[in-house]
Amino acid sequence: MATGNMRESKRELIMAAAIQVFSHKGYHQSKMEEIAVEAGIGKGTIYEYFPSKLQLLQEIMEQSFHLYDHCFGMGISPAFSLEERIKVLVQGHLQFCQDNKDLTRIIFLDTDVIDEELRKWAWQKRVEKEQRLQQFFETAIKRGEMKPVDTRLLTVMVGGILMSFWAPIVVGNWQIQAESAAQQITDILMRGIGLDDEPHQQA
Amino acid sequence: MATGNMRESKRELIMAAAIQVFSHKGYHQSKMEEIAVEAGIGKGTIYEYFPSKLQLLQEIMEQSFHLYDHCFGMGISPAFSLEERIKVLVQGHLQFCQDNKDLTRIIFLDTDVIDEELRKWAWQKRVEKEQRLQQFFETAIKRGEMKPVDTRLLTVMVGGILMSFWAPIVVGNWQIQAESAAQQITDILMRGIGLDDEPHQQA
């Protein structure tokens, strides 16, 4: 009865340990031995559950992206206002970084340099995310909810804004208030930082 | 005189080769052998100029940051308008990425994971840059050139916006028009993407 669960839980134990170690040392500095010690098991045991160090990382990445996608909350109902929807997006992202610091470090840090295949996979993930985001904005423009700016440019910008927060939160240990911060970020994005009383700016 | 120059030029030859290799393979995948071949010299010769692989990277990073700082153009005269100043900043950044793709990849990619010391150094560099940026915005607020938003938040946001463009440019090969893009980015940052005819938004 419990076999499947035990095997699964051991897998998770190993993955948790690996996340811990990978996150703090980076992939190449992390030794399988360390991961085993962190997990409180023998070195060989890892290989009962994962065929190689690279595969172990890969599984972590996949699971992480899955979790992230879930938190990113693109699924919000279009019934809400654009501002609302952006805020949910941003808040989801910030909350994820806050709640999964080690994971965050791994998926946003050094994906690219480890393995050619992994590099492509990560780039693909990025592209996918950007495509969804771009679609998001294109829809908003069509619906007349925002200015008709260059969506590609905007997408990259917003992606960057999100990305920029993980390091201060995780590395700099910034105890950010996700909701409040999301509100402010969204506000800046919606209305900019310029003074309002510049009536003819874009005339 | 000539000796010193030759020595210097050989150093640069090696660094150029290393930038090439590091950029395309990442630090750990890059072998000293490859760098030597790329430079057209013997493997041992590298060690006549750099004490170790890590030091070689470090020197590249330092020089790169120096060059970047120069391009980043924070030195612009405060006589210009805020919007102007921001645009110059952004454009300088984009141009740097465009003009120094290999370098860009190195300094913005996998700094952190290689070495504890390097990690700290890179983080320090980031903090410094953010401090200057934050100062920049605080000054602007004091001078009444922009809304009094949370400068820390804004700094991270703008840093992220800049950061977000290197990958599309370098990896995705986006032939971006630095000037035009900088204009649009600045525009969004100044006035946001929201529709203007929301008269009482911030009342």
Next chain:
Amino acid sequence: MATGNMRESKRELIMAAAIQVFSHKGYHQSKMEEIAVEAGIGKGTIYEYFPSKLQLLQEIMEQSFHLYDHCFGMGISPAFSLEERIKVLVQGHLQFCQDNKDLTRIIFLDTDVIDEELRKWAWQKRVEKEQRLQQFFETAIKRGEMKPVDTRLLTVMVGGILMSFWAPIVVGNWQIQAESAAQQITDILMRGIGLDDEPHQQA
């Protein structure tokens, strides 16, 4: 009674599986896991019956040699003619190879290289077999049934002749007719391949 038999039959089950696997992959390429799977039992169970992989091989070898000795049929009555006796010998050998291909592969192949002790044991077996064979020929000479050739040399030769057939039969899948082949081999051994009409050759 039943227990002993069950234990015995399980031993044989394991040995049969091991013969299968050892034969096809060689000792070092064979994993205990594979043997267990082949036997349809758990990996740990093998260790209930055999103390180690090496011991398992050793038992197989011993049993095999025993079986081989039996087939080799040195026990034939001296009442038969020398030619008859040799033919029985040869035929017994060929039949054994034909009937026990997996076993044959194991005992004639890579005995020596696995373990120093096993190496010595196998060499000893070989020496014993050769001694019996040499005795066989010495007796024949004493009884005036054959030419007084160097029996050591002859023994090695005949041993080699026998040995040479296992690979074509087992590996090359030669469907040899044991009886007919034994007849021809014996004939060549008795009378050689030279032409008979060399009247004064041995005068």
Next chain:
Amino acid sequence: MATGNMRESKRELIMAAAIQVFSHKGYHQSKMEEIAVEAGIGKGTIYEYFPSKLQLLQEIMEQSFHLYDHCFGMGISPAFSLEERIKVLVQGHLQFCQDNKDLTRIIFLDTDVIDEELRKWAWQKRVEKEQRLQQFFETAIKRGEMKPVDTRLLTVMVGGILMSFWAPIVVGNWQIQAESAAQQITDILMRGIGLDDEPHQQA
């Protein structure tokens, strides 16, 4: 000038050491470390000359077979009598075993079990050798130099006879006199061990 030679001589140094170790311990028992020590060099140096342990063995095998083929002396002029030609063959083989004990052990011992590819290669080598031998006998029969026996059978037999001597020579340390032994072996092969005065034997 000497570079090529030095590299070649280092290769040979390593191969000689490897032959030594492989021969005495068998492939699997031989550690790269031991080979390095035997060669009086560092472990890593072997990999400057051979890409892997398996490749090292393979090169030894190839070179050995080449040398053996040369010694096997199938190139003898057909002007000699069949008996003479056989004797040269046998003597060449015995001399090779005598002169290259370690090599002999390697090529005649445990080829098969190490690697699937190597296994096939070695079997192919065996087949080639047998084909040449079979041709040899078929020619002899056509020329009326010997009885019209089954050449396949005879080939295997003679191959076995040759094969049978390596172990006594190498392992048993038999100080065989190649010439004298070759004479006796050939004699037995040509005229058999049976008594001559059995006039109607094959009537």
Next chain:
DNA sequence: TATGAATGAGACTTCATTCAT
């Protein structure tokens, strides 16, 4: 008795660095 998850010793191989030339 039977099992198979866990183990860790040990092997191959890599590659930054050294140093004799």
Next chain:
DNA sequence: TATGAATGAAGTCTCATTCAT
């Protein structure tokens, strides 16, 4: 100064064996 052959520390992964269930 320039070189590249030599090195060996260190890391990943294998698999025979153990032992709690």
